Amino acid sequence: MQKQLLYLLAHANYVEQLTVMRLRSFFSMAGNVDDLLHPPASEQAGLALPSYFLQLPAQEKMVLHIALAPFLRPAFFDRLIQEFLPNGGDIIEMGGVKNAGNHRGFLPTGETALFIIAGNDIEKRLEIQRLLMGESVLVKENILYLEPVKEGEPPMSGRLVVAPEWFSRLLLGKEQLPVFGPDFPAKPVSTLLDWDDLVIAEKTREQLDDIRTWLQHNTTLVDRWKLRRVIKPGYRVLFYGPPGTGKTLTATLIGKEFGRDVFRIDLSQVVSKYIGETEKNLEKIFQRAENRDWILFFDEADALFGKRSNVQSSHDRYANQEVAYLLQRVEDFPGLVILASNFKNNIDKAFMRRFNAVVHFPVPCPAERHKLWQTILPASGTLERGIQLKEIAEKYELSGSAIVQAVHYASLRAFSKGDLIIEKKELLAGIRREFEKEDRVFK
Incomplete structure (x- = not known):
C-alpha cells in the first residue's frame, strides 16, 4: 500500500512540474516543456497492478495521472492556476470543469490533457486525441474514459473519468466492487462451502471440468496457438435443472476456486416494460464487467433469454429485439457468462447454438x-x-x-x-x- 501511494505521489509531483512548465510557456515565461515529457522512473515492484498497466507508454501514463491528480490533492489544478491568475479567471485553452456535483474545484478534461502534454503542437494533440478516442490501452481496458458531451460540443471537453473499480485499485491497492443499484443492477454472491459440500451427479461434475479448463488455459491457448482470430471471446454456459439442485452454488464455487467475483443479475431491476430500458440496464452491467474477470450469473434466465415469439404486435417486435440484443451482447462478452434455467427448452434456440457448455443438474438420486x-x-x-x-x-x-x-x-x-x-x-x-x-x- 505504501509503495502504491509513493508511486502515485511521484507521478503527481511530475504532473505538477509539467503543468507549471506548460503554464509558464503559455504566459511567455521561460521554460522548456520538452525537458519534462518523460514520466519519472519509479520502483514498480510490489505494486498491486497488472504488468500491462505498468508498461504503459509515457503519454498514456501522463493522461492517467492528470486524471488522478485532483483525487490526491483536491485543489491540485486550482492552486497552480491561481499562481498565474492571482485575481481569478479561466484559461480556456486548459479546459477543465468546475463545480461538477459536490466537488467545487477544477476537474481535468480531455482538453486539459492536450494542453499540458501537447500545448500547441498539432501532431501531438492529434495523437493524444486518438488515444482518448479508443486507441489507448487505458480506454480499451475500461480504466479511463472521456465523459460524453452534448451534441455539437468538442468531444475533448468531456471530463477525464477513471473507472470506479480502477480508482480504488490504484489508490487503495485493491478493487472495490460496484454498489448494487440502478446503475449496477447486480449483486455479488459468495459461499462458505467448498466443492466437497456440493453433491451432484457424476456426469454433471465431469461437465463442470470443461469450464475449469477454459478458465485455466484459454488465454494461453489463444495467444500461443494464435487462435484469437477464429475463437470468439468469452465462454457461455447454461445450467438447467429443477430448483434447489445446486446451480447457484456451483457458480459461486467456480468463482471461489478461481478468485473471481460472481455477480447475480437482479432481473427485477433489469427487466422494464418501457421500450429500450431493459437493454440500457443490461448494458450498464456488461460495460462495468468488461475486462474485469467477473462471472455474470443470470438466474431464472428464461425471463430474458426465452424463446422469441411470432410478431403479432409491436410489443412482440420489441421483445424480440431485446433477445436479439442479448444474443449479440453475450456473444461479445469476453468473460464467463452463466445462465440458469429450470427447463432447457425455455431458452431461445439461437442461444442454445452459442453455448460452449450445457450442464444438466438433475434431481439427486x-x-x-x-x-x-x-x-x-x-x-x-x-x-x-x-x-x-x-x-x-x-x-x-x-x-x-x-x-x-x-x-x-x-x-x-x-x-x-x-x-x-x-x-x-x-x-x-x-x-x-x-x-x-x-x-x-x-x-
Missing part, C-alpha cells in the same frame, strides 16, 4: 440424497435413535435446498427446546413442509 443428508446435518446435533437416513433418502425425493430447509426446521425445533437431539417426528415435519410447498402428497 437416492444415493446422492443420502450423502446430502449426511453432509447437511449439524455436527453438534444428535439424531434420535431409530432414524435411518438411507431409508429417508430413498423414500422422499427432495432437492439439496429442500433437504437444507428440512434440516433447518428440525434443528430449530430441537434447539428451541434446549435439546441436542433431533427427533424423527420433527425431521418428518420438515420434510412434509417441503412437500407441501410443491403441492406434493406426503406419505
Whole structure:
C-alpha cells in the first residue's frame, strides 16, 4: 500500500512540474516543456497492478495521472492556476470543469490533457486525441474514459473519468466492487462451502471440468496457438435443472476456486416494460464487467433469454429485439457468462447454438440424497435413535435446498427446546413442509 501511494505521489509531483512548465510557456515565461515529457522512473515492484498497466507508454501514463491528480490533492489544478491568475479567471485553452456535483474545484478534461502534454503542437494533440478516442490501452481496458458531451460540443471537453473499480485499485491497492443499484443492477454472491459440500451427479461434475479448463488455459491457448482470430471471446454456459439442485452454488464455487467475483443479475431491476430500458440496464452491467474477470450469473434466465415469439404486435417486435440484443451482447462478452434455467427448452434456440457448455443438474438420486443428508446435518446435533437416513433418502425425493430447509426446521425445533437431539417426528415435519410447498402428497 505504501509503495502504491509513493508511486502515485511521484507521478503527481511530475504532473505538477509539467503543468507549471506548460503554464509558464503559455504566459511567455521561460521554460522548456520538452525537458519534462518523460514520466519519472519509479520502483514498480510490489505494486498491486497488472504488468500491462505498468508498461504503459509515457503519454498514456501522463493522461492517467492528470486524471488522478485532483483525487490526491483536491485543489491540485486550482492552486497552480491561481499562481498565474492571482485575481481569478479561466484559461480556456486548459479546459477543465468546475463545480461538477459536490466537488467545487477544477476537474481535468480531455482538453486539459492536450494542453499540458501537447500545448500547441498539432501532431501531438492529434495523437493524444486518438488515444482518448479508443486507441489507448487505458480506454480499451475500461480504466479511463472521456465523459460524453452534448451534441455539437468538442468531444475533448468531456471530463477525464477513471473507472470506479480502477480508482480504488490504484489508490487503495485493491478493487472495490460496484454498489448494487440502478446503475449496477447486480449483486455479488459468495459461499462458505467448498466443492466437497456440493453433491451432484457424476456426469454433471465431469461437465463442470470443461469450464475449469477454459478458465485455466484459454488465454494461453489463444495467444500461443494464435487462435484469437477464429475463437470468439468469452465462454457461455447454461445450467438447467429443477430448483434447489445446486446451480447457484456451483457458480459461486467456480468463482471461489478461481478468485473471481460472481455477480447475480437482479432481473427485477433489469427487466422494464418501457421500450429500450431493459437493454440500457443490461448494458450498464456488461460495460462495468468488461475486462474485469467477473462471472455474470443470470438466474431464472428464461425471463430474458426465452424463446422469441411470432410478431403479432409491436410489443412482440420489441421483445424480440431485446433477445436479439442479448444474443449479440453475450456473444461479445469476453468473460464467463452463466445462465440458469429450470427447463432447457425455455431458452431461445439461437442461444442454445452459442453455448460452449450445457450442464444438466438433475434431481439427486437416492444415493446422492443420502450423502446430502449426511453432509447437511449439524455436527453438534444428535439424531434420535431409530432414524435411518438411507431409508429417508430413498423414500422422499427432495432437492439439496429442500433437504437444507428440512434440516433447518428440525434443528430449530430441537434447539428451541434446549435439546441436542433431533427427533424423527420433527425431521418428518420438515420434510412434509417441503412437500407441501410443491403441492406434493406426503406419505
